[in-house]
Amino acid sequence: MRLRTVLATAVACLAAATGPTAAGPANARENHACSASVSIERFSDALDKTTYRGTFVGNFSALAVDRDGSLAALSDRSSLFGLDARTLAPTSVLPLADENGAALDSEGLVIDLPHSRLRSSGGTPIGTRLITSETEPSVRRYAPDGTILDRLPVPDALRVAPAGRAVSNGTFEGLTLLPGGRTLLASMEYALSGDSAGIVRFQTWRRTGDGPFRLAAQYAYRTDTGLGVPEVRATPDGRLLVLERGFTPGVGNAVRLYLADPRHATDTSRTQNLTGQDGVRLIRKTLLTDMVTCPSLGATAKQPQPNPLLDNIEGMVITGHSRGRLDVLLVSDDNQNPAQTTRLYSLRVRTGPSRP
Missing domain, CATH: 2.120.10 (Neuraminidase)
Structure with a gap:
């Protein structure tokens, strides 16, 4: 999973490089809980x-x-x-x-x-x-x-x-x-x-x-x-x-983000x-x-x-995983509309064990 880990790290690097306006505050690497299962690390509007x-x-x-x-x-x-x-x-x-x-x-x-x-x-x-x-x-x-x-x-x-x-x-x-x-x-x-x-x-x-x-x-x-x-x-x-x-x-x-079992x-x-x-x-x-419960991280x-x-x-794509934790990247569709934003979101998601 080395390459996927690199990708997940790249999201954070891009967010940090774009500054607080696009990426949220400088402490955005801290655990920002949306729920017991999901936290948002940062976002980027770059x-x-x-x-x-x-x-x-x-x-x-x-x-x-x-x-x-x-x-x-x-x-x-x-x-x-x-x-x-x-x-x-x-x-x-x-x-x-x-x-x-x-x-x-x-x-x-x-x-x-x-x-x-x-x-x-x-x-x-x-x-x-x-x-x-x-x-x-x-x-x-x-x-x-x-x-x-x-x-x-x-x-x-x-x-x-x-x-x-x-x-x-x-x-x-x-x-x-x-x-x-x-x-x-x-x-x-x-x-x-x-x-x-x-x-x-x-x-x-x-x-x-x-x-x-x-x-x-x-x-x-x-x-x-x-x-x-x-x-x-x-x-x-x-x-x-x-x-x-x-x-x-x-x-x-x-x-809303769900875990589903087919x-x-x-x-x-x-x-x-x-x-x-x-x-x-x-x-x-x-x-x-x-996701309405996620901290805004300074987003507008x-x-x-x-x-x-x-x-x-x-x-949405899963960029890495380890021991029941997923690194997930989301992106918004701005519809080429001035009132909407192309935004990337980096999440950590805990799924727990799979039960039969």
């Missing part, structure tokens, strides 16, 4: 409203750690940025497109670093980018140079109406690869038409050996009232960190409608923190927020 090689740096929807320990940051305006592992300054930008050259509403990101027992098949480069788009929705595999390698199958019901039952701008937001590298999981942001409000579907794909990803089990997860799921990340023990998020005009954002949840791939009263076992979840907000630290948090 990338807010900046550009790189003529491309706006922002609209971030997902984060991932690359094989060299550097960070990848996905913009939902169809761009993938590389960020320096020491400073987090942009080092590259890669435009993305679909098979017809059209832009994506790119939301979820996984860099496929196969487990040692898995091998790259057919000359496919290790480190391919799996990227979701909310438009259809879709999951495509890209080579590191942006070439489309293939596209994963998607159940008809998860497609945007009228092709399926999903609402526009409410499909695949989160994407994660489970430990071992064989199972990919995508989280829908909102419920399908015909499912009870707040019950969203998590779709998985499974690969055997060096083969392609094939459709596998699907699970149901209940969000808090009025919230959706912008991101999901697998923990080293196979559980999930789930972000839930909402926005109320004049009030601001609600952002074991023993019912496979809902053949369940037409999820009512919450149908005997389906939902994914179990435990609240780790409501450009619009009303219940805590000035908060913004439209949408991306």
